[in-house]
Amino acid sequence: MPFAVRVHATGGPEALVYEDVPVADPSPGEVLLRQRAIGVNFIDVYHRNGLYKLESLPAIIGSEGAGDVIAVGPGVSRFKVGDRAAYAGSIGGYAEVRAVRAERLVKLPDGIDYDTAAAMLLQGMTVRYLLRETYRVGPETTMLLHAAAGGVGLIACQWAHALGATIIGTVSSDEKAELAMENGCTYTINTKRDDFVSGVREYTNGNGCDVVYDSVGKDTFPQSLDCLKPRGLWVSFGNSSGPVPPFPLTALKGSLFATRPTLLAYTATPRDLEDNAAELFQMVLSKQIRITINHRYPLSRAADAHRDLEARRTTGSIILIP
Ligand code: NDP
Structure with a gap:
């Protein structure tokens, strides 16, 4: 059975429990992703400590990851087994294998590796809308x-x-x-x-x-x-x-x-998501932006990642490796 990190009761970093969690076949409109890297973001702390409400408990937290498509559910035509893909803003990320709605996934272009994708998609798309849409910085x-x-x-x-x-x-x-x-x-x-x-x-x-x-x-x-x-x-x-x-x-x-503002409001439609991600990928592929990954932890040590993030000990992006 694949491993995941779940919250059974909201609280401090010790609320993160690394355990076996069964994964069902993908439902209609979903894709199953074997994750290669998982992003850690401050929103994960809000989900863990209860500032942002989880729909039900226990819950797998984490909103960002990148990996390989290993199965597609009925009705999915945009992805096939073997595609490299990533998502941001879809809860359930701290897992070796997870289902994601296909409309929340983007394909990874050549030249963007899994670690970079998982480290940047959520934060980078946020920066894009903040600087290009919320206010037009120049x-x-x-x-x-x-x-x-x-x-x-x-x-x-x-x-x-x-x-x-x-x-x-x-x-x-x-x-x-x-x-x-x-x-x-x-x-x-x-x-x-x-x-x-x-x-x-x-x-x-x-x-x-x-x-x-x-x-x-x-x-x-x-x-x-x-x-x-x-x-x-x-x-x-x-x-x-x-x-x-x-x-x-x-x-x-x-x-x-x-x-x-929230990222979800700026990437609400598949078109907005695609455009937002494409502009970020272009900034990275053209080397105008370099993604700094100063902290990598095994998935089993997600709690340590949270401790460091909350204690302001981290810089740049943080990823978990399943
Ligand atoms: P960061 O890597 O920026 O970590 C948070 C940083 O905030 C710390 O390193 C610290 O920097 C600073 N900070 C100031 N006061 C505190 C405090 N009391 N406790 C902890 N940190 C503090 O995290 P992320 O890049 O993941 O996220 C940055 C922020 O952006 C978060 O607030 C997150 O919720 C928000 N966000 C919002 C999104 C949206 O669409 N609305 C999407 C993505 C992120 P220093 O020590 O230098 O002060």
């Missing part, structure tokens, strides 16, 4: 990017740099600052030492940023709003430190805009 843009040395962060630094933006990145150590700069960040602020609102004022000559990409949540609210120009956009897309508390609309004084 050479005139000055942006604040929190957690600039993280998985989303390092990809965002490179992509925003390729678009010509001025990027102010926050990090929690000098090593992370160096890494963010190597990946295209223009300035960094070490939040363990310096106040990021003052840092932004200094780097923008008091003007503020056009857009703030905030995945930290509780700890950076409402200060992130103080980093914006009048009519600037606050993009609150994560809760690494906990959720943003409810706030009055008057917090957006200065004609600020606020949005709370």
Whole structure:
């Protein structure tokens, strides 16, 4: 029987149980994937600890992976046995073998290996919509990017740099600052030492940023709003430190805009998903973006991956190897 990592009761990293879990034949519209690499993302922590509700328990968490198609269910014509494929945003990922709905899968082009695909699809497509759709970043843009040395962060630094933006990145150590700069960040602020609102004022000559990409949540609210120009956009897309508390609309004084985007909303149709993934693959294949995988763990040690991610010990992307 194949192994998977399940949550029986939400909680800390110890809630992740590595065990035998039977896999059924694929249902209509599904594909069975033998996974070669599995992405670890902060959303996995929210599923494990209960911040985001799981439909039922026990549940296999994990939303990203890459591997080989080993069976196709009735009605699937886009995939065949032997295809290399990957997905992002489909829960059930921490498993050796899993079923995925074919409409959530993309084929892997030659030149994208399994590790890279599993490390980047979720974070890279997120960066794509954040920089290209939520706000159209360009050479005139000055942006604040929190957690600039993280998985989303390092990809965002490179992509925003390729678009010509001025990027102010926050990090929690000098090593992370160096890494963010190597990946295209223009300035960094070490939040363990310096106040990021003052840092932004200094780097923008008091003007503020056009857009703030905030995945930290509780700890950076409402200060992130103080980093914006009048009519600037606050993009609150994560809760690494906990959720943003409810706030009055008057917090957006200065004609600020606020949005709370999700990858699923930007890849809702198979067409959106294909286009989004194709643009990411092109950025990687043309070497404008390099995916940094600094942490690999066997699937059986998923709990250690979560411990390191939550303790802010990781940089770049994290994968599990089944
Ligand atoms: P990261 O690799 O970025 O890890 C999180 C980072 O956040 C840490 O390394 C740390 O960087 C920073 N951080 C700040 N405060 C805390 C805290 N209290 N606890 C833990 N970390 C903290 O993770 P991912 O790349 O997987 O995800 C980044 C964020 O993007 C997450 O919030 C995630 O939910 C969000 N996300 C949202 C998506 C969407 O569509 N809405 C899709 C994908 C991701 P440092 O130590 O340098 O401060």
